[in-house]
Amino acid sequence: MAEPQRIVIVGTGLAGASAAGALRDRGYGGRITMFGTELHRPYELPALSKDLLLGKAAEPAWVHEPGFYSDNEIDLQLGVSVLELRPGDHTIVDSDGAVRPYDRLLLATGSRPRVLPGAQGHVLRTLDDSLALKPALREGRHVVIVGAGWIGCEVASAARAHGCRVTVADPLAEPLVRVLGAEMGAMFRGLHEEHGVEFKLGTGVASFSPSGVRLDDGTELIPDVTVLAVGATPRLELAEAAGLELTDGGIAVDATLRTSAPDVFAAGDVAAQDHPRYGHRVRVEHWANAKDQGTHVAGSLIGLDEPYLKSPYFFTDQYDLGMEYRGLAGPDDELVVRGDVASREFIAFWLRDGRLRAAMNVNVWDHGTALKALVDAQATVTAEQLREADLADLA
Incomplete structure (x- = not known):
């Protein structure tokens, strides 16, 4: 297929920004327009629950330097969302009401924090979320974390480093058990307990109130700070409304990250890839996947037909x-x-x-x-x- 003249990237997270950078690295000279709801230029997420919360860094790792986008003629539309995708006529409608054409389009819309009914408290997904949570983690404050997954455990580690009293509640029997199994989950639980974290495992949240959290077993927790860390939900609304095939909790893409719509691709959290290495669909919500798929899909956007083969990778630092x-x-x-x-x-x-x-x-x-x-x-x-x-x- 001929090289496109106009590429639109929906999403200014790591996947979208990596794709834009890789397009220029590959010598693509056409127009690139990126749309993102945040006002910050693209950044990476790991520091939000690690160094930024710990006070070891004042800002996240930015995907590119401030002048990169203008220097490379990438039209970075911050604070502008895409309201409608029209695959039939190769256009999108943005939140300013403009109808914009594209030759190829990348959906890299990422995820939003999952919330529980009636939940009140902090979430941690964006730079602004991290900047809002950090000053709340002060010595002597009681922090209740709902959810013992990766974000919950990393926030617990940061809160203890700031001298907070920490309670983590989760309906599962061990932290991280769905990913690592019971034995490795118990290892992480022991690590946190040695650092003073109290766990309320095997019990979910019954209700939230302005003053506290009530668990299913009747326990009443009265925190100074509540953090909701119960996972993330991929942003699929745009793809669904446009009639793209959805599967396995994401947008169905082939081995090259192409969706069911002509000239539309997806990468990062939203992409449920038909993965050649595993023989089934794989959807991964980790940093390396967003970075690597974003870099790879640049080739697909300019007509290369190469499968994405990398294995999932992630890391954590706790204490x-x-x-x-x-x-x-x-x-x-x-x-x-x-x-x-x-x-x-x-x-x-x-x-x-x-x-x-x-x-x-x-x-x-x-x-x-x-x-x-x-x-x-x-x-x-x-x-x-x-x-x-x-x-x-x-x-």
Whole structure:
């Protein structure tokens, strides 16, 4: 297909900004217009629940320097949303009422925080959310966090660093259990409990009030600060109204990130990709996926027909624990541990049908290249090999 003259990117998060930068890196000389509801130029999310909350950074990592967009003739429309996508005539309608044509379009609309009925409190998804939450984390204040996923655990770590009393409530039996399983979830729970966090697990929220949070087991929590960390919901309204195929909680895209509509692509949180490596659809809401898919989809937008093959990757920093996770496993996969969980210096592996599905290195930094190779290959290995063999040789 011929190179497009006008590319529209809906979303100014990491996926959209990475796509815009990669388009120019590839030598694309046509018009690029980006639309985003926020007033900040594109930034990365990890620092919002880590260094920014901890006070180690005054601002997030920006995707590009301030002059990048003007220097590269990228029309960055901040504070302007897209209200309607019209695939049939290759136009969009923006919040200023303008009808704008495109030759190719990227949907990189990201996610919004999920909320519970009647919920009151802070959420953490945007730079403004982080800037609003940080000053509330003051010594001696009681912080109640609803949700023991990644954001909930990272906020708990930051709150304890500021001297807050912290209670985390979640209806599941362990933190992070859906991703890591019970044993690794218990390891994270132990880490937080050693730092003074109190957990209310196996019980959900019954109700919210201006003064507190009532749990299903009758416990009344009276916080100074409430943080809602119960996941995120992909922003699919635009795609749904335009008649694009939706599946697996996202926008259905093929291996190259093309949607069901001609000349419309999707990347990042909203993309449910038919992933060649896994043989099924994969939708990932992590930083690396937004960055890597955004970079990759630039090629698709200018006519290349190359599949996106990367395995999911994410990381966390909590207290003195640093962790990287590669791959895609389920909590019921066979867990194999190399090293000492008690010392929190180990590598965890997940096996299914004798093949490596995922690996997580915790405070161990010497094997990243080997772990990536093994996970990408979905290597056929035994538990004994993973515990004892040289990982570089296995890779």
